[in-house]
Amino acid sequence: MDRHLLSAADLSRDDAALVLDTAEEMRSVADRPIKKLPTLRGRTVVNLFFEDSTRTRISFEVAAKRLSADTINFTAKGSSVSKGESFKDTALTLQAIGADAVVVRHHDSGAPHRLAHAGWIDGSVVNAGDGTHEHPTQALLDAFTMRRHLGDLKGRRIVIVGDVLHSRVARSNALLLSTLGAEVTLVGPPTLLPVGVETWPVEIGYDLDQALAKSDAVMMLRVQKERMNASYFPSAREYARRYGLDARRMALLPEHAFVLHPGPMNRGMEITADVADAARSLIVEQVANGVAIRMAVLYLLLSGAPASAQLQDDGDVDGLENDHDPAVVGATEEAAS
Amino acid sequence: MAAVHPAIGRVALDESDISRALTRISHEILERNRGPDDLVLLGIPKRGVPLAERLATRIRDVEGTAVPFGSLDITPYRDDLRMRPARALEHTEIPTAGVDDRVVVLVDDVLFSGRTIRAALDALNDLGRPTAIQLAVLVDRGHRELPIRADFVGKNLPTSVIEHVRVAVTEIDGRDEVVIADRTREEES
Numbered sequence: 001m002d003r004h005l006l007s008a009a010d011l012s013r014d015d016a017a018l019v020l021d022t023a024e025e026m027r028s029v030a031d032r033p034i035k036k037l038p039t040l041r042g043r044t045v046v047n048l049f050f051e052d053s054t055r056t057r058i059s060f061e062v063a064a065k066r067l068s069a070d071t072i073n074f075t076a077k078g079s080s081v082s083k084g085e086s087f088k089d090t091a092l093t094l095q096a097i098g099a100d101a102v103v104v105r106h107h108d109s110g111a112p113h114r115l116a117h118a119g120w121i122d123g124s125v126v127n128a129g130d131g132t133h134e135h136p137t138q139a140l141l142d143a144f145t146m147r148r149h150l151g152d153l154k155g156r157r158i159v160i161v162g163d164v165l166h167s168r169v170a171r172s173n174a175l176l177l178s179t180l181g182a183e184v185t186l187v188g189p190p191t192l193l194p195v196g197v198e199t200w201p202v203e204i205g206y207d208l209d210q211a212l213a214k215s216d217a218v219m220m221l222r223v224q225k226e227r228m229n230a231s232y233f234p235s236a237r238e239y240a241r242r243y244g245l246d247a248r249r250m251a252l253l254p255e256h257a258f259v260l261h262p263g264p265m266n267r268g269m270e271i272t273a274d275v276a277d278a279a280r281s282l283i284v285e286q287v288a289n290g291v292a293i294r295m296a297v298l299y300l301l302l303s304g305a306p307a308s309a310q311l312q313d314d315g316d317v318d319g320l321e322n323d324h325d326p327a328v329v330g331a332t333e334e335a336a337s
Numbered sequence: 338m339a340a341v342h343p344a345i346g347r348v349a350l351d352e353s354d355i356s357r358a359l360t361r362i363s364h365e366i367l368e369r370n371r372g373p374d375d376l377v378l379l380g381i382p383k384r385g386v387p388l389a390e391r392l393a394t395r396i397r398d399v400e401g402t403a404v405p406f407g408s409l410d411i412t413p414y415r416d417d418l419r420m421r422p423a424r425a426l427e428h429t430e431i432p433t434a435g436v437d438d439r440v441v442v443l444v445d446d447v448l449f450s451g452r453t454i455r456a457a458l459d460a461l462n463d464l465g466r467p468t469a470i471q472l473a474v475l476v477d478r479g480h481r482e483l484p485i486r487a488d489f490v491g492k493n494l495p496t497s498v499i500e501h502v503r504v505a506v507t508e509i510d511g512r513d514e515v516v517i518a519d520r521t522r523e524e525e526s
Contacts, residue, residue, distance in 0.1 A: 001423070018425060021425065021426075022425065022426050025410065025426040025427075025428065025429060026426075028429060032463065032464060033463075033464070033465060034463040034464075036463065037413040037414075037463075038413065038414060038459070039413040039414075039418065067413075299413075299423065299426075300423045301423070302423075303413075303418045303419075303423045303424070304418065304419070304421055304422040304423035304424070305419055305420055305421055305422060
């Protein structure tokens with residue numbers, strides 16, 4: 001894996017599988033009497049949130065704490081950002097206090113990329129949502145949740161519905177799910193599909209009923225009113241009727257299919273309350289899985305040697321083997337040589 | 338015994354040697370603990386896990402009681418995580434009965450520096466409070482770097498630090514074998 005996690009597109013199929021498998025093990029930590037691993041002891045993780053968040057910020061904080069890292073929570077409100085301090089000066093401050101990883105959410109697309117590549121900080125950067133661009137850990141937790149219920153996602157049909165234009169979740173999911181071999185269909189009003197969507201690795205549809213009938217999972221997106229500066233659809237009622245998930249539409253889903261929503265939900269808008277609380281809805285489980293995924297990401301980015309000390313990333317054939325005794329390596333690669 | 342395979346090295350234990358050693362260890366575990374009650378066998382991935390399962394099978398065959406067994410991944414507790422790129426985790430599976438108030442027998446293939454066992458003791462500490470922790474290994478090759486010893490040993494193999502001890506088990510490698518290989522020859526091959 002790269003030193004940073006900025007985009008779901010940075011993950012190869014093997015990387016993504018490694019994160020999901022690691023998360024599977026991390027998930028069991030929550031069931032232990034002591035919900036903590038000592039792995040990141042002495043490392044500092046800064047949660048740098050320029051935009052409001054409930055689930056993402058809390059789950060990154062819990063994930064870092066379960067790995068014994070020290071966490072610092074920074075929100076734009078109540079910090080010097082409200083006095084006009086720049087992004088760069090904020091980053092330099094974090095570097096000065098010794099942040100090993102910065103988890104950043106920003107209202108501008110590309111802010112995490114800038115933070116990672118401007119040379120302001122040495123630590124790893126994790127994108128926790130930037131503008132309308134990407135939210136890779138959300139895509140990972142969605143894939144993790146679907147994989148737990150559907151098995152391998154190769155060939156599975158996933159329908160993503162609603163406000164794709166303003167959704168970083170949709171973009172990250174489309175990229176990651178296609179890496180994992182799933183077939184993604186985006187459904188929404190034409191006004192809420194971004195320019196250039198035809199270059200995404202997805203199918204586009206406008207008829208929700210038709211798409212639902214052959215799907216394995218449906219992911220409803222929040223209608224992001226706070227980002228809308230024009231009327232993208234005539235009325236909330238019309239949107240709900242054409243693109244909302246209600247009990248009638250849920251009945252169109254195949255029996256094994258599940259409902260997801262990244263949250264926060266507008267109940268009554270893109271999803272009705274009875275669907276959100278139904279047994280096939282995985283929305284609460286998505287949050288629990290978010291902690292496991294973020295533990296996995298922090299573990300994989302931070303537990304190893306710092307990038308400067310890594311002379312070689314690969315070629316270390318027994319790196320993933322049970323070589324806890326330095327001279328004991330598996331007989332398998334021996335047989336192959 | 339002592340057959341020299343040109344590409345692999347010297348075979349220290351073959352399939353029947355391993356089988357006999359495991360049978361003896363299972364009897365020793367029962368003798369030491371006066372029966373199978375309250376025992377839990379935890380294998381350390383990868384090759385300790387099938388060995389723990391085999392010991393559990395042998396104990397069941399002797400005593401007629403099933404002994405819970407599982408696996409304990411020590412990766413998050415290693416002391417050398419910062420020396421290498423991040424490692425993939427192995428699977429941890431603790432039997433439902435847990436480890437509280439039980440005698441935990443840790444099972445691993447090779448005991449060498451003792452650092453794995455230190456990590457395993459830390460990991461167990463986070464899982465509960467066993468009444469006692471014992472250690473069973475198929476091979477003890479010496480060169481300890483920590484004050485740790487095994488309670489049950491399949492075979493003491495005096496080795497040089499520059500040699501490799503390779504354990505193969507059928508469940509993972511398709512055969513049962515312990516081989517001592519010369520590190521220099523391996524680099525040449």
